[in-house]
Amino acid sequence: MISLPVQDSLFNYRVAGVAILNGKVLMHKTPSDHFWSLPGGRAELFEFSKDTLLREMQEETGMQVQVGKMLWISENFFRYNGIRHHEIGFYFEMEIPGLKDQTDFSGSEGQEELLFSWIDVRSLDSVPIYPHFLAAELARNPLETGHFTMDFTNLDGL
Template sequence: MISIDIAGTRFNLRAGAIIEHEGKVLLHRALSDDFWTLPGGRVEPGEHAAATVEREMREELDEQVACGPLLLLAENFFNYRGQPNHEIGLYFETRLAANSTLPLRASPFVVHDAGAPLEFVWFDRGQLADLRMLPMEVKDLLLNDKRNLRHVVNRG
């Protein structure tokens, strides 16, 4: 995975999936976190970001997905558990396979990823306003029906 410690800062290249179904969006979080984010993971060396999303959804959810357009490029600078981070996040519109059973899964559900428990929840779009989501622009993107590629820089 592309995660490197440089000059006291952890650099990550992350790809995320925007998965929506019948007015709901799939979000996840580590059980120890107080914020929600789009499912995904770190890009592997030599792997393009859309392939990362497809691989991560197979690994975490046992789901076949297809990536559509890139909708958000986020440069994120933040501290996580005392560690300064610089993350490039690439977020893609993502389609479930026609025979997917993911929308039928009772929500919330927990998946273990490399031993870490991740909680997944299908949220109605109307619930998003009350959630703490990172990066912050994801919420605005999900609440907006007009979607064009956005580039944002978050410090803090």
């Protein structure tokens, strides 16, 4: 996985999917986190970003997805669990063929449990989600492409 420690910091290359259906977006989090994010994960070395999303969704949920166009690129600096992170994120449209319903479910990343929930895009401004730009962008109809930069390294963290 492309996650490189550099001195007292960590560099991540992350890919995430945007699945919106019936006005709800699929989000995930660990049980201990107090925020939601879009599902996805870190790219592997020599793996194309769309392939990363296909692999991560299969590993974490068992779902076969279809990856669409790239929506956003983010350069995000933040603290998580006391560690400064420099994250480059690619965000793609994503469809889940054969989805039977939009009930909450659990998945896993290795030994760690992940909680998945379909959250109404109209309520995202009252739900803690990261990166911060997502709340406003996910509420747009239609979604617009963009490049976002955020620096939250001076804050206490997520």
